[in-house]
Amino acid sequence: MAYSFPEEVLEHVFSFIQDDKDRNAVSLVCKSWYEIERWCRRRIFVGNCYAVSPRIVMRRFPELRSVSLKGKPHFADFNLVPEGWGGYVYPWISAMAEAYPWLEELRLKRMVVTDEALELISRSFKNFSVLVLSSCEGFTTDGLAAIAANCRNLRVLELWECEVDDRSGNWLSHFPESCTSLVSLSFPCLDGEVSFSALERLVSRCTNLRTLRLNNSVPLDKLPNLLRRAPQLVDLGTGAYTAELRPELYSKLGDAFAGCKGLKSLSGFWEAVPSYLPATYSICAGIRSLNLSYATIQSPDLVKLIRQCPNLQRLWVLDYIEDCGLNALATTCKDLQELRVFPSDPFGVEANVSLTEQGLVSVSEGCPKLQSVLYFCRQMSNAALFTIARNRPNLTRFRLCIIEPRAPDYLTLQPLDAGFGAIVENCKDLQRLSLSGLLTDRVFEYIGTHAKKLEMLSIAFAGDSDLGLHHVLSGCNSLRKLEIRDCPFGDQALLANASKLETMRSLWMSSCSVSFEACKLLGQKMPSLNVEVIDERGSPESRPESLPIDKLYIYRTIAGPRCDMPSFVWNMGERSALRFS
């Protein structure tokens, strides 16, 4: 059956299809659709930069304008991936500089980005407009200066949780006076000072600026001037939110906030002083997102602020909020969709605040739209988890971290298997789950049976045997990312479910019981996987083959073994087997 539509018509139709999955589906219909689609695909998301090579991407998609890349595994956030592991973006940039001179957008997560890479970006792409770096490292403010100076049409420059060597070279001053295009400027993770006059002038002339997130070097008394220059702001991250009590500053600040009638999101609040919080009250009714996770203010003051924000949809906060504060949240914020509670004293032995499972239960009761939870606490019970599961079957993300590893139900001293089981059984659309507390193989049985939409699972200090891992790998049909640490999972479940690994993005296992022997076998039998053993103690060859290896990272790939492995990473594939002979 031949299609009578000319290519241009099909291309036009495809241009309305932006979602990656839909685009992938379109490309599978027939050869001619594959061809048309690949020429008109403009944006691509690569969830694992080693799953594919720059050359392969460029060969298939010659006309990309927007590229998103992710590098290191998630556990790199918690220092489990050694320095030098990989995730270098430079090879991608240098290849794209040739292939995509019209590249506009680059979004990178957990990648190593050098100043050279940033400089190359700034010089290679004439229409470059969006740079978002999340959890990246390896660059300095000199690289940012190059971006500021050379990217004439820069609209978005966002740095999220990056480790940046701050050379304090006034990178911000490198934005030329002619730059008026900024829509979003965000640098909360930078340590150093920025030139206030440069910042004010920049904010003044960028009349389309919607997002401005400062770092904590910007003092509170600079904020009113900035706000007055940008009344159109929608998303504000304050700098340090502390000053001595000065009535004129307070009223200037209050007036400045009142002028920003479109504000929907507030963050920053480093060293927040409670007496200055009411300066924000005039716009709190419009606030949808509040990030107070750097504000070490106590519950009563937090509650006063939250009560001003009845339309809140997202709240990130420290556990200073305590159960009583979460109770207040539950009564006030009926639109709440996402809650993250971070620990103020994660390494303290005793609880420093009165935050327990009760707070989460209250929010699950009072907030019917709650979908996404990240909660750090020191005690949990099966009963509480049952209640949460019953109240909130619409949960899609549930990440619970009970700070003490293997902590049992504090009421019954039983494992928390049943409680998490209730979560996966009731929350049928659960996409992401992080487990903690005392857990046996039973919880994995529940997960394998019920968590059919689960895409990402994080496991730590849990389970009794390979049966646990087997349940997950054989039962979770939608599983894409699995990360495991300090669990007694070994060879059998891994080898028995080897083909499952080809359907997933990646598997991370560290401090488990996987042997070198099994890794080699897996690597040799599964050419479409990179089976990488990470061991800083030295070659796994130098130890008995049956001993557990330190860390294992397995991911599917069409690019073969990578060429940039450091000395402490070994690929277990067939071609690499020669290394060991």
Next chain:
Amino acid sequence: MESKVTCENDLNFKATELRLGLPGTDDSEKHTPPSVRSNKRALSHETTEDSRSKSNSGTSDFGDDEKEAPPAAKAQVVGWPPIRSYRKNCFQPKKTEPESAGIYVKVSMDGAPYLRKIDLKGYKGYPQLLKALEIMFKLTIGQYSEREGYNGSDYAPTYEDKDGDWMLVGDVPWEMFISSCKRLRIMKGSEARGLGSYV
């Protein structure tokens, strides 16, 4: 909670694609038993091991009947709890007293007609305190040494602690001093010598 899946206690590994060992051999003896636990490895990171985790033996590692003393500090497990490094320093002790509360103590000096009062919170440590006393009373106090006290100086600073005892200023850590000091007395060197040579 009832599980609808009948759970086998052992996996039927003969049906799997991949095994360790040569094909055709029954190598189930070579496998490590499914119930092996590697908790020892994980737990070796921690200074305390508790008997909460399921262990087959009934005895705890720290002696059978002793109550475990609460750990003063735990060795940190790498990457646990799972928070980013920039979030690790958010702890601030609860401020139950207003910031402005000071620790005012009377200071008397032998031979002086009237007493003075100072705020111990206004000083970072002993050197600053002693300097201030020297200025306030126009005298020299000299160097403190653990062995000799203030021997060799005309005056020695002493204080009355919570127990009502008179102590030599400088013996205990500063934080402990300011929380236990009720009043100060600057003694004449000759009298103080008795205190200083007390070992």
